[in-house]
């Protein structure tokens with residue numbers, strides 16, 4: 708728990724234009740700033756940030772709130788985690804009151820899901836460099852003029868066509884089946900068998916703003932497959948409406964255009 712006086716200090720210190728400005732490029736317009744809304748697709752800016760009121764508001768989709776609310780929305784996090792994010796940004800020290808057992812368990816679970824997602828991203832990336840991945844996946848990226856540097860930066864990969872290649876590799880590396888299933892990387896059939904969620908697909912990891920892999924989008928390269936994209940389901944670490952593909956990379960100054968599904 709964060710002590711109340713620290714909460715007040717964080718709320719008083721956080722500047723809405725700084726906080727939002729970390730995610731989107733703001734342009735001054737009178738007493739406000741405008742940008743294209745990070746929460747819905749638009750070409751004409753209808754997203755306003757008003758420093759004097761400490762709020763943002765989108766006149767397109769209606770989303771509005773404070774700096775903390777913006778971080779919660781963007782980072783897909785709780786109110787306390789948004790406060791921790793802001794404290795870190797403004798170098799405010801938090802001396803936490805102790806967590807209860809349930810809070811500790813929940814954090815450990817989320818961390819386990821993040822770790823297995825990170826393992827999967829590395830697995831897909833390594834498979835892009837060999838055999839089927841190189842022949843099909845890598846050839847596809849190159850045909851789309853995607854350079855090696857971009858492949859590296861986005862962490863693109865290849866999900867092999869075998870039924871349980873990721874599952875087998877993850878289990879062999881010590882990851883629990885429970886977390887593979889709950890991270891949306893594996894699917895369990897009624898007969899109890901478990902298979903990889905993503906197979907024979909070019910893989911695009913989806914990052915949180917803090918840069919961690921939270922989900923994937925997999926594109927088939929087979930013209931006879933009607934499911935062009937398979938995406939991760941919503942999980943404890945991934946809420947679709949709150950995560951934008953490539954936002955982490957965009958924030959880091961990538962000039963590569965984002966893909967739309």
Ligand SMILES: [Zn+2]
Pocket residue numbers: 744745746747754765766767768769770
């Ligand atoms: Zn909007």
